[in-house]
Amino acid sequence: MLSNKTIENIKKTIAKYPKKRSASMDALMIAQQECGYLTEEALREIASILDISTVQLNEIAAFYTMYNKKPVGKYHVQVCTNVSCSLLGAEHIVEVLSKKLGTKKGETTPDNKFTLSEVECLGSCGTAPMMQINDDYYENLTDAKIEEILKGLK
Amino acid sequence: MGNEFVGDKPRRYITQNSELITIFIMATVKINGKEITVEDGTLILDAARQAGFEIPTFCYQARLSRLGSCRMCLVEIAGQKKLQPSCVTPVLHGMEIFTQNETVKTARASMLEFLLANHPLDCPTCDKGGECELQDLTFKYGPRQSPFAERKRRFHEKDEILSPVIVKNHNRCIHCERCVRICDEAVGAKALGGIGRGAMLKETSFLNKELDCDHCGNCIEVCPVGSFMSLPYRYKSRPWDLVETDTVCPFCATGCQLTIGTRNGSVLRVRSKIETGINKETLCARGRFGYDFIQSEKRLTKPMAKKNGRLTECSWEEAISQAKNKLSSAKKIAGIASARLTNEELYLFQKLMRNVFRTNNIDSGSRWTDKRTTDALINACNLSEGGTSIFEALKADLIFIIGSSISDENPITDYLIRTTAADKRKNLILAYPRRIKLDSSATISLKHTPGSEDIVISGILNALQNQAVKTDGSQVSESDIATIAQRMKTASTISIFLGTDSLRFANGKEMLLGIANLAKALKASGKNIKVMPLLDRCNQRGAWDMGVHPSFLPGYKKTNSDGMDCTGILEASSKGEMDAIYIIGEDIVSMYPDAKFAKEALSKAGFIIVQDMFLTETAKMADIVLPGASYAEKEGTWTNQEGRLQRLRRALQPIKAAREDLSILSSIGGFEYKSARDVFEEIRKEAPGYQDISFDSLNNTGVLVKGHGAEKQGSRGQGVKGSSETKINPSNPRTLEPSNPYLDDYPFLLITGNHLFHSGRLSQKADVLKRLLPESFVEISDKDAAALGIKEGDRVIVKGKHHEAVLRVRVKQGSLKGTAFIPENFEDVPVNCFFKKGEGIPRVKISKQ
């Protein structure tokens, strides 16, 4: 069940659009902020608030990598593997992170601290390769830089 | 397909003097060197097809929104560097287009190569093999080589079962999105979506879970490959081993064209064909999956006669001669025939009853109030004046539907209206107490008290004439009525659709007279008005056209003396005044809105002959039971609710010793007709509207029946015309149950009708449909559920004055408070037990078990 506050916030955001369904992306994000990821129940509830079918909301949630479909750890490490980052070694970055964190991509460490994900372009191609951890960007990544960043996350 | 099915695309402009002008702009283009002039805005694809050039497509489907994603339809346009998708690109005057040069051919081959790169090519085990668009187009346009050596995408090893009728193989999907669009745009179920992205996109249900949808299988039908498959049909046959027969759906009166596939005498599937019939490739669950009743083990296969109080098998000779003797020797007789019989059978039935056994006591259907109400419907919809194409009716600026659970009763009509209402310039006004699927497409949804339709209609009429509007008792606001009247004033064409509630409710006659008056008033103000019925039995209109009615003959010619309608027949029988009753295909005990009365009445009949496919509750009371045939086993015609005459074709011989109803009727009457065609020739003479139609030339489009001639308007002669002039006095709904002292104890009005998966009791014999919804239910509004503390799925006691039942609850958001609905289809929940003749809409109490 979404909290009353979350529902309030979704309703507030709906008011910004001419049609309810236009608020789908905002609503998903608001719910994710509360639940950490989009549960089946949350999707059903949002769909009913927005008056759209559950599968249509599911389409949006599934298309964007920024929506978590599974629970994520304390730190959600999202590595961009789209073209620019890929050309500049994103796959290597994923490998390094995978080894350092001891988890495969798409998975979470047993202590629930880190989740490693591959995501699509984060609009920071100029500073590729890059990643996003929770809400922050880390750019022009190198092995050494990754070492440093991870040390800072305790 | 005739032009009737093609919409014209006028351009409307408002001039400076605020005049509306409509113009058609033409464009001349050259396609592969051939010049053609088409309406401006025509898609290149259509223009090319008109010019005789075939262009392959996957994602394009005429009735769906344009997607332009598969790129199979690429063409070259002179002066443009890139090839363009012809299914989304309109012609421009002067364009030069190439659809079959080398560039285009190479592009097509490459598109197929891409599609095949990820396609499993498991054709040997794929149901679609042999009728697969990917196979066919690859055969015709493919690259003939496959250099791709990478691993193919693979979602799963085993097919995923998404519902009792749908099984999905994601590996075969080519992402044309036809399934998603048909489900959204036509069906309106919005149960499918494209989940994921890129090659890993999955067209599936919410979280890939079991579908809770309409189970119509249209996603299966439109899928060009073997990705969506029918579970009941999977692995049953190769398509080329099937013998296919085009015929018409036996359930509602929408009259969908369907194709039965049989192999070695077994019915294996029903499908629909692209752009064929009014249904244009769509069917609903009952049409598509409700075929297994045809070969059900429960079919009656031998005649039976009552011996020592028990029905025992007997020979046809014995059964026929007994039936004949009883009917000719009895003094007072009557006949009731199902509106699912063919026109030929119904014609013969009335001829037998009238000419041989000398009675006008005949009726079709046993679910309605009385013949005065049917007469009012026949009059309000001008049935004697011939057919109206639904496509013509849907061109109206305003569509008003009242008294119909159209989404359940006439699903494909609902699809057609949904697609039409997507045009935002149109008004769709829906008046029905429960929330139904079509509500989401409506501009205005009225939720009125069941049985107060006449108040709503007279309210609109008064508002149109600027008189005071009173809506007391209808729970509809006066401002809604005013808005509707305002919209009607601004519309220049209006189509009114009338549902079967008008025949079910006690105020039906007032409602129908109201509609006739409303139509008249609108017509008088210069509008183009069409009034069409929405009927739930495939040949209800045909039954009336054929004169299966106590007061008129084929073609609505008035009889010399009126006979009794179904209620009259039962009343007479209950007084012991019926010596013999001949009933064909109608389960009166289960359907008549007062089960107890119907049963008692029939028990006092002198002799009962029942001709049916199954041993129904009514058949159990018979003295003679004659096993008839199913729609798949007969030839003939049906007239749908539009007045469209369509041809039934025989796919199989009648099961075991069962016989075609036409031949049974011929035997009893001693008639010498050899075939349905012979009878049809006679119908052409008797019913003027059928005069110009040739039986053999009836194709998949059918033919609209013409008017039966002004001097013979039997329906007008019923006193209906006179009364339609008089001012209607809507009955106050509180007086609908005048003597009901239980008002507060029984706070719900109980309404009934067909469930989406069912049609009368016939569909109950289809096991696949039973699987879709094994149990009956009672549906109430969310407000009532909250007030009673009841949740979806709870078991409740539904208690009426005469009957009670324990049922699961379904909660419907947006239905009218105080309204309960139980489908009339389930054998174990005979909803007609709640009804009492003369009491109108029954009231019930609902409480937690």
Ligand code: SF4
């Ligand atoms: S069966 Fe009908 S309602 Fe269900 S998913 Fe397919 S198209 Fe949609």
Ligand code: SF4
């Ligand atoms: S499942 Fe069939 S209809 Fe749906 S997108 Fe895939 S190929 Fe097209």
Ligand code: SF4
């Ligand atoms: S039941 Fe009615 S809507 Fe459904 S397929 Fe048959 S004719 Fe069409």
Ligand code: FES
């Ligand atoms: S490609 Fe990685 S940020 Fe754009």
Ligand code: FES
């Ligand atoms: S048919 Fe034109 S792009 Fe698919």
